[in-house]
Amino acid sequence: GNYTKDVELKKHIERVKSVDWAPRTNRIVTCSGDRNAYVWNLDAATGEWKPTLVLLRIDRAATYVRWSPSEDRFAVGSGARILSICYYEEGPDWWVSKHIKRPIRSTILCVDWHPNNYLVAAGSCDFKCRVFSAALKELEDKPETSGWMPKLSKFGT
Numbered sequence: 001g002n003y004t005k006d007v008e009l010k011k012h013i014e015r016v017k018s019v020d021w022a023p024r025t026n027r028i029v030t031c032s033g034d035r036n037a038y039v040w041n042l043d044a045a046t047g048e049w050k051p052t053l054v055l056l057r058i059d060r061a062a063t064y065v066r067w068s069p070s071e072d073r074f075a076v077g078s079g080a081r082i083l084s085i086c087y088y089e090e091g092p093d094w095w096v097s098k099h100i101k102r103p104i105r106s107t108i109l110c111v112d113w114h115p116n117n118y119l120v121a122a123g124s125c126d127f128k129c130r131v132f133s134a135a136l137k138e139l140e141d142k143p144e145t146s147g148w149m150p151k152l153s154k155f156g157t
Helices: none
Strands: 016-022 027-032 037-043 048-055 062-067 073-078 083-089 094-100 108-113 119-124 129-133
Touching: 027 062, 062 108, 073 108, 073 119, 083 119
Parallel strands: 016 062, 048 094
Antiparallel strands: 016 027, 027 037, 037 048, 062 073, 073 083, 083 094, 108 119, 119 129
């Protein structure tokens, strides 16, 4: 088929590694080798996509990004052996991250969320897939227990 370019989202200065679209909120998140992530919001008045920088605080490339099922947070994997759980702070109007560092020992290549919005799985180059709690007290999360999380777990466990 013939496709025509409608919009080009330009902000990253290195190769874009991953993109994810949140269908209900109509937001796009991108991450790149420049160690940055941006959340793109469509301005209905102008029809332009406006970027908001995400404060990742990583020193290696961001490799993979995925919105949570409720689209109130997203996870970013990186070459820094860090899984960043990012959420929006209204006061300063930016996206901030909270890090899960241990026991990850290599580059994170893929990330996905459990439908409950509080568990995140990360696959990495050390041949392991790990499941972590992504419940944030900053968002006043009160996750229900399940087979994957028999008791309420702290962030990053």
